[in-house]
Amino acid sequence: RNRGYRTAMIGKWHLGQPWRPSLGYEYWVALTIGHTVDFWNNHVIDNGKSLEIKGRHIVDYLTDKAVEYIENYDGTAPFYLQLNYDGPYVNPPTNLGPAKNRFYKSYLGQEFKSFPRLAFNKNLAQQILEDEKHPPFVVEKLFEALQMHNDPETMANVASQNTLVDDGVGRVLAALKRRGLARNTLVIFSSDQGNFYGQHGIWEHTTATTPSNLYETPMNIPLIFRHVGHIVPGRRSDALLGQYDLPVTLLDYLGIDDAVFAGSPGRSFAAILKGADTRQGRDAVFFEQEETRGVRTKRYSFWRRLEGTGMPELYDMQLDPEQKTNVYGKKEYERVAARLSRQLDTFFATYSNPKYDLWHGGVAKGSLMRPSMFQRLYGKDWQPRTELLPAFTEDVGAHRTGPAREPLAD
Template sequence: MISTPPNILFITADNQPATLLGCHGNTDVETPHIDRMAAEGTRFTRAFSTNGMCSPGRASLFTGLMPSQHGVHSWLNDDSMADWPAGWCAVREFRTLPATLAHRGYQTALIGKYHMGRPDAPMPGFERWLAFALGHTHDFYDNRVIDESGEYAVTGRHIVDFFTDKAVDYLTEVDASRPFFLNVNYDAPYLLPPTNYGPDPRNRFYERYAGRDFPSFPREAIHPNLLERITDPELPEKGRAMSRALVLMHNDPATMANVCAQVSLVDESVGRLLALLDERGLSDNTLVVFTADQANLYGQHGLWGHTINTHPSHLYDAGLHIPLIVRRPGHVPAGRTSDLLVGQCDLAPTLMEYLSFEDAEFAGSPGRSLAPVLAGGPVDDVPDAVFFEQEETRGIRTDRYSYWKRLPGFGPPVLFDLEEDPGQRMDVAASPAYADVVAGLDRRLTEFFARHADPRYDLWNGGRAKGSVLRPQHYRDLYGPEWGPIASVEPTFSE
């Protein structure tokens, strides 16, 4: 769609709900820089992650594939990292955004969280590499990172500030005569313990929020399913401890202030990067994307945390609704909102069409290009549904309905009529009045995964997950004692 490819600044926040941004209507949290980006660009109001965990969402953003295609079904557990081959990348065999752009002359760099394999070697396609040494964030202020020189400690400062400083260095030094793809991945706002439980006076924004009422945070009774996980014998002690911490975070004003402070810190960092683009005269030729790997519940339905923090997993909008804002002054319509249903798999084909790289096919991707929206026009093939999968739970969401289906033995299906029940409070799947709706949505869901699942990684049909899953014993019960997560080294994708 363009003759000269622009630079791309691709910013991914960690566990960032769309509803915790000012441009999405939140009045508790201050996000002036992200709001400015939305005012100067196009904001997709209904963007959703493919999965409610970090690693699968990141893999879908880069490959345009669903978890049952790329094989990453859950978080890649740091406790299993020693079992993975050195330099293992979970999506090595697929076309990815960085590899595709590097092959077409882009300078490429990743700064921040990786969580798609072992960070001890750059993901194929990245020339510059500065990665968080873990997947999970246990501390905002004392961490380890890995770059071309090796692994070293970052102590006494917030990891978001550190990654922003490094991104500023890159943007200051990068050769502006060649296009670049800079992927900045922040380890915040996160919304999970221990980092977000209780106060964080070391965050310079915390005092701004301390003592507020936070009306946008739901106050509800704790969901019994979350309480049951505290003593669930099938979970390891770390899982039970996580559940105890999530219960303590629930309805806690200090935790709410902490969350808002982390969102504001990310927002300030986005502002620093946008300002530097302006200073270097790069704004008009840089497509900036702001999104997240997944969302996070912060009190909705009596829950806090991920879609996998109940058993069986759930697919509430609150855990999957992510921001997606695209800005390029003079090229992408300013102040425009799009209400199209958008999934993470749409991003890769969208960027390829926008950059006029239509020869770069993300084979098997269910994603549809939204590039016409970025050019100010309509989309001919209007997405009328998005699809999700969280291990044993799969779902389809349309304008009117949200339907979830579980593997046999994991629980009954769920249906919400969003026209009558936008808050997803009343499950009507068993109502005779909705029998035809359930049948139709079930058929669409089944047909979608029949087309978009690789038998090697299809957990619903004996396939195996890469890296880790939450409850491996469930799949051993279904498929036999030999079933287990894999971390095989696949051939690197080449064009």
């Protein structure tokens, strides 16, 4: 917005309160919940108006709003539209059993070869057996995961949710074409996370297991760029990128070089979009899920847990791409594990905000799956924190993005 763009956010907002525009957005249509319990009955803040959206699938509603925004675009300034779909949502109750959307019936009776058929995960089964040790919400999610596991109707539900989003994206692209904007609009398709749909015997999120896991399925997300006439279609890249690289890459591609992301490790990889070697990615990317931290290099995936919550895991992605065998502790991998562990420490020591550093007594910005885990480590007074922070402001022109340094090497 500070660079002359019209700004819009439509959909799910997981970065603070949803009741009024955040981070410089002008046009604001936001769901008021984080965990979806019904696609057909939702509360939305539509540019200051409080609306109940009933009898219409929320994905279709959000698509309608995005198409409407594009149709009403007056062309007086460039626009930035962020469309955050609330689907596919592979978390019960929305994906448990049959679905009501218009694509569901076409998937009934299908074989679903892409869905793994494995035994229910032992970690989840053990938690069910020890249900008195876990919060009721966790136990409820585990029982729902057990119901979904290898269930054909749930598989059809998940497939139909994906198709509903595909249909919505197609409608948005068609609206751009109708308005003559397709060649002058950069379109990015990505996701906040992946989800399990049977891999490793797990459904739902990385926090389903205890301790949390960082398997490839939820951590490897789609990232597609489309700019007609500028980005060569069909090119694929195996470059390693982190989500923290996306804002810097976007601004660099657009030629905006006077913004700063303080404390961020983000680097621009816009050169890949413009035709550079598609392998020129990072040596390593880093993850965190509550008590579990991880680093992914081109060959290895290494996770370490906060002391007292679980053991490390190491996977050789070249020899074991499906992550079936944890090789941590094997003599031939000792030096690899030690090196990756040092990288993990260096990265988080450099970029963690002490206030929110869960590994050193910091608080959570929002909800946690198992807050009792941290209370056991830090005392009963420790609590996740919800607070209203000052509105975002930027000192325009005070900094330039420039290339961020690569603090670590593989």
